[in-house]
Amino acid sequence: MIPRFTDHAANERTYLAWVRTAIAVMAFGFLLERFDIFLYYVTRSASQTHPVLHVRASEWLGLILLLFGALIILFATLRFYRNRTLITSEESTSYGGTFFERLMASSLIAVAVFLIVYVADEIFALN
Template identity: 35%
Template sequence: MSLEENNNLSPFKPNDHLANERTYLAWVRTGIGIMAFGFVVVKFSLFVKQIGFVLQTQVSTPSHRYSSMIGIILVAMGTLAILFAFLQYRKTEEQLKSGHYKPTTLLTTLLTGVIFLISILLIAYLLESSL
């Protein structure tokens, strides 16, 4: 029996596992991007305050510290996205090894919902700070 025939009989196909790894790495990049955006949101309000201090002018910023809260939430969501991606990667790996793969959209749905919610918060913050 050739190697190709053996791969066709086995549930352990390299291409499936490589695709699983690529998906995991894409989720890791997404999580890092979300964390970086959260970091920028937190540091931007600090930058605005510092630039006002340097220019010795009063810079108008909302005092509710929404940017810090939203930034911290984004960093936490990026961290959770990476954690859930790892758990999904391991689950998919086990399913591929056993030959009983069952796709799920839980991670995608959860992350989309949370990012949508944070986007609404960012819009509200921007509207409040621009008035």
């Protein structure tokens, strides 16, 4: 039997949850990076000109989300190995290292607010 198996299994499940989240963020970033194709067809059917600035914004935001997903995987891997070492350690330590989690959550909130404003601007531009 593996000592502290339940703790190791919980650590691995948490790691896999972070990886799934990162994959979802990266997929959304790829979708957003290709959002300019959707904007092209919508503005073409509405017989309006296609704003170049908004196309560049979706491309840059998509790239940022792709990089952000890669960073999530990197930080999750570092956290997994740190927790694995702490679980096998006989010493009692306090839980820490929430800086990256707070940074990632703040970044996701900022991206969500930007997307709300961005999509609202596009909707109002079509009217």
